[in-house]
Amino acid sequence: MDFLSLAGLVLGVGAILLGQHLEGGHLSSLLNGPAILIVGGGTFGAVMLQSPVRIFLRAMRMAAWVIRPPGLPMKAAVEKLVEWSKVARKEGLLGLERMVEAEDDLFTRKGLQLLVDGNEPDVIRSTLEVDLGTMEDTDLQAAKVFEGMGGYAPTIGIIGAVMGLIHVMNNLADPSALGGGIAVAFVATIYGVGLANLVFLPIANKLKAIVRQQGSYREMLIEGLVAIAEGENPTIIETRLQGYFH
DSSP, X not given: OOHHHHHHHHHHHHHHHHHHHHTTOOGGGGOOHHHHIIIIIHHHHHHHHHSOHHHHHHXXXXXXXXXXXXXXXXXXXXXXXXXXXXXXXXXXXXXXXXXXXXXOOHHHHHHHHHHXXXXXXXXXXXXXXXXXXXXXXXXXXXXXXXXXXXXXXXXXXXXXXXXXXXXXXXXXXXGGGHHHHHHHHHHHHHHHHHHIIIIIXXXXXXXXXXXXXXXHHHHHHHHXXXXXXXXXXXXXXXXXXXXXXX
């Protein structure tokens, strides 16, 4: 679990709510159903309009990574690659065949199968780099869904503010109806700017960082598999791959 994400969210929202309380305001004044509907519905509607279905659904699944990022066992992967290189040197590449089905990660399994099939190192690298590029591009597009939300939310908040002011102007003769319109106007702006800068944009940047980490992890796997195909010494492979830890 990523406790830094949780702490950041709690600190950001908590600081705003505490500041509101210290200024003598009531926390209940920040709860406004119409404002939530305008900003939330408008933001999601806009981003759904701009995103392909596959990318939007991928983004919703990736959102959980902010709290529970996918595991990237770098050291374990290096140990596994070194062990495979030792097996390949002793038994040949076909000695790795029994390990293909035991591999859970589809990317690693594909690379290992290419290795067992006796493909040239350049073929293994180019094939896996195509997969790597496709996965990275898809996940970065998904992360940009939240970036889009961060761009739309403040504007939708302004739309909510203008709608609230229109309601105020239409009810100038009825003072009892002015409060609701003014509340929607200001609270909608807070929701739009707050969600953009405390939730959507941070989520987008966190997901991009995770995607880059995954890319580095898979690049390491490619380097290891290619090195095994080239018959390099296991010690040299281990030393080279340890550079990815930094």
